[in-house]
Amino acid sequence: MASNYKSIIENGYNLAKSLKDEGKIATYIPELANVDPSMFGVHMTKNDGTDFGIGNYKEKFSIQSIAKVLSLTLAIKTIGEKVWNRIDVEPSGTKFDSLLLLESYKGIPRNPFINSGAIVICDILITHLDNAPKDFLAFVRNLSDLPTLSYSDKIADSEKATGYRNVALCNFIKSFGNIKNDPAVVLDFYFDMCSLEMNCQQLSYTFSFLANGGRKLSNGEKIITNSQSKRINALMLTCxxxxxxxxxxxxxxxxxxxxxxxxxxxxxxxxxxxAVWSPKLNPNGNSFRGMKLLEEVTTHSELSIF
Amino acid sequence: MASNYKSIIENGYNLAKSLKDEGKIATYIPELANVDPSMFGVHMTKNDGTDFGIGNYKEKFSIQSIAKVLSLTLAIKTIGEKVWNRIDVEPSGTKFDSLLLLESYKGIPRNPFINSGAIVICDILITHLDNAPKDFLAFVRNLSDLPTLSYSDKIADSEKATGYRNVALCNFIKSFGNIKNDPAVVLDFYFDMCSLEMNCQQLSYTFSFLANGGRKLSNGEKIITNSQSKRINALMLTCxxxxxxxxxxxxxxxxxxxxxxxxxxxxxxxxxxxAVWSPKLNPNGNSFRGMKLLEEVTTHSELSIF
Amino acid sequence: MASNYKSIIENGYNLAKSLKDEGKIATYIPELANVDPSMFGVHMTKNDGTDFGIGNYKEKFSIQSIAKVLSLTLAIKTIGEKVWNRIDVEPSGTKFDSLLLLESYKGIPRNPFINSGAIVICDILITHLDNAPKDFLAFVRNLSDLPTLSYSDKIADSEKATGYRNVALCNFIKSFGNIKNDPAVVLDFYFDMCSLEMNCQQLSYTFSFLANGGRKLSNGEKIITNSQSKRINALMLTCxxxxxxxxxxxxxxxxxxxxxxxxxxxxxxxxxxxAVWSPKLNPNGNSFRGMKLLEEVTTHSELSIF
Amino acid sequence: MASNYKSIIENGYNLAKSLKDEGKIATYIPELANVDPSMFGVHMTKNDGTDFGIGNYKEKFSIQSIAKVLSLTLAIKTIGEKVWNRIDVEPSGTKFDSLLLLESYKGIPRNPFINSGAIVICDILITHLDNAPKDFLAFVRNLSDLPTLSYSDKIADSEKATGYRNVALCNFIKSFGNIKNDPAVVLDFYFDMCSLEMNCQQLSYTFSFLANGGRKLSNGEKIITNSQSKRINALMLTCxxxxxxxxxxxxxxxxxxxxxxxxxxxxxxxxxxxAVWSPKLNPNGNSFRGMKLLEEVTTHSELSIF
Known part of the structure; x- marks a missing residue:
């Protein structure tokens, strides 16, 4: 069966690689523009303990918004369902940094994965943890078994210098009262959080607790409950x-x-x-080759939840 | 195992029934307002052929928008993926009959389950079938093994007489060129389609092909492909x-x-x-007790896809 | 002084005529597309009784939305300030047939000069007059001293056959309860109202009561009060x-x-x-040459209210 | 005639004063909440040199957004029509600090009198003047003949501490590239500009150049051209x-x-x-009594431009 998965993914990888890459590298964070656009890697971690990778799966890259799932996990672990008093769980239906819906919904972000929602999650963590940036890092180090993982100052600084829209979002939410701390402090943590770097192997391993009922694969440590894990998965699917x-x-x-x-x-x-990585993005901001690979894999297999 | 499902659902049913029903009956279609608000039934059809029901699961009710899944199925069966040239597959993020997003997206409905999308599906069926209302009815009769199933004129007429917003939607889409037939003809079919009546037992049986890879449970007849079935399920989850x-x-x-x-x-x-039925709706337009029952059932079981 | 006006307007006319006409004829009403695009005329009626015209000022054209000022006038004459219970007096800030704001404002049009507002005015006239189409025509015949003025069936039918967006608007407002009569009847009158034809001379004469405190220039007949006349002028300026x-x-x-x-x-x-007429429209839907002429005239004279 | 104006305004003042003041003091700038809500004053400066006041017309108050007309005037004086490359001249149709339209119009504010537009004006002045805050103050001191006029640090600091929505607006516009300077610097000047204090007498005198073709009443000094003055008046009327x-x-x-x-x-x-002043505001953010007084005055006189 492992060999079966492997050949399906190899086929998907080869097909996606053979396509002309129509995507464009994100340039709005200047530091991201320096990445080699031809990089392409994929790695699978199975619950049975086996794993394998193809291509540049050992090259580190900036995981950016993927980290929002981890900060949400820590927030739920910390204050439980009270998170949902300040953020909704609905798809936004609009661009990821839209202010439109924030205005309609009086500063309540539509979900924790759009920028506004992730900023409110940062605010929650700052309020409830001793030292949110340090504690969040420790949390991810444990999840990933990477004790030396650190924020990338270069990426964080690059985004801080140009992230005017996130400054706008944070202050806009503050004007509705749904940010409790100083916007500058919240944004600093937000930019740090998005600056984490991992490779495909580390990333698929780090997220495997969500495929395992909320428990770490390696030692069974309970990160969150099974029910919380299911709900985070549902959110990833819809948002x-x-x-x-x-x-x-x-x-x-x-x-x-x-x-x-x-x-x-x-x-x-x-x-x-x-976990899959290829830097060029389609018009909706998602990896062009990554999407193609995953689409190919689930179309030609039974590997979908539906 | 069957008994296990049954006791979980019975518990959910009893809990939902014990709650004060905070919902309100839909009154914008006058005929719907005549329903007994205390009705509450649930029925499960398992792929292994067993089934059971609780409460008023043999009382017929107006399935309304649930029929939109069946018309979409027939459209996909008829013209395949070309459906998606005229309708998108994204959650709308706004009220079910909003005109806002239609304006932004130049007459392309966000998905086939909001009213605008279902109206475009009706238009597609009218174009590609000999007699859309008759052919759609035949299609549902076969799916449900109910050879005498008919549209409810009383419900359809009631909605026709008051469905100004649907008239607005259909003409608005027509103004963008995404309705090809006469709006009055399209709307007539749309109101007919929404007027179908079934009970919970019939409804769960009718939809069981989507839990069975696109094939009818009773005789294995292929309605749509496994891949098409998975995609319709995905759409139901997100939209x-x-x-x-x-x-x-x-x-x-x-x-x-x-x-x-x-x-x-x-x-x-x-x-x-x-399939579950209870007429009083929560503020988002979904059955108050029905939602509670299903939430209870999947929270206290492994009966979720996540 | 009359000669002075005349030379200023002649200069404006010649300058506007010398410009490359970058406008485009409206084609969404098929019948309007048949007009000679080179037509250009202007006519001034002064309160002192003198008047003069240049170019094609004796050619009839479809006055379209200009008639909305006359239907508003008749509505105010008929029910006074109660008009404003059903329509607001604010600029819309968006396209003339937008449904966006109608949704936000629950079916109350932003002002009587956008399509939605003019449709509500038609509904008001139908409710309060014996025969709105006939009575409105009589009202305009008196204002214009044109006893044989009639609706243009050709224009009205052409718009009826293609005016899906107006059908959408009318039914959308009806869904909020702000249309009291049958939408089809309201729209028939609306399309008739917009089909009136006049030439520049007739048009400037017809509107001169608004430059004259609400009284007809020819005989001093009081059409509306001075205060009502001022308010309609204010509305024309802002909307x-x-x-x-x-x-x-x-x-x-x-x-x-x-x-x-x-x-x-x-x-x-x-x-x-x-009154000025030239069929080709700028991207905002206003006569390209007409706007240039009027801009030129008021910039090089003291002929502005500011 | 002077006595005539006076009695009309006295009547308006007395009528507005006799009404129950349904307004509410603005509290979002904490310092403004300290004002005596019963204050009510009015002052008229006529072009013929005469003037008179009623009530608390010699009490200073925070003129806030009224200063936006003066900063616009200085911007037009400084770079002329190029101002309109970065700001539009249309009514916004929505709340004064809405981000909705900014998003649709890609960072181009609808007009210079909503907050976003006034912030862009501040940015323009910073770019084109040696020291915008100092130079703007000097400009207003000359207009008002008040050589010791100063910004109110108390008001400016109060607004800086709570003006999150303006921070959001400024950074949002910056994200579209329509702010050229550091947002913090632009906002500092913006808050200063809005902190000016005058009494009704000073205010009506300061603005009298706009009733006088762009020239100071006292000495005929040309501030802006007659045409520019007319256009600013038009903007005040529509926006x-x-x-x-x-x-x-x-x-x-x-x-x-x-x-x-x-x-x-x-x-x-x-x-x-x-100029009129009464601190309690109607739901649209305009002085309740001030609006009533002005409405009364122009309804019972010929004192309107229409």
Missing amino acids: GFYDESGEFAFKVGLPGKSGVGGGIVALYPHNYTI | GFYDESGEFAFKVGLPGKSGVGGGIVALYPHNYTI | GFYDESGEFAFKVGLPGKSGVGGGIVALYPHNYTI | GFYDESGEFAFKVGLPGKSGVGGGIVALYPHNYTI
């Missing part, structure tokens, strides 16, 4: 890909999350976690 | 409950579709199909 | 040119109203009324 | 009162500008300038 979330559910059929660095992580509950 | 779709995925975690008549159908691929 | 209303106030500085037939009427209270 | 601009034009019929401090200035070109 993980900005305004291409429906398309991803439709074509791939797995819970997942993408980042503008070109990474995507997806998972099949009770089965496996897969 | 089946208007602007409560994210909430349903989050709390229930199953593909499903609701109607303003108070019916909900949901399914667990390769396992079972469940 | 007369769709989403170019601010631009017109800014550059021309006179109350006025345009139509997609290429006509514009404007007036300087207590002084004069001017 | 001076947030989303009550149409209502003000409709009921009062004069160019004017309001501030959340409860001040309003209005003018009749070639005739007079009037």
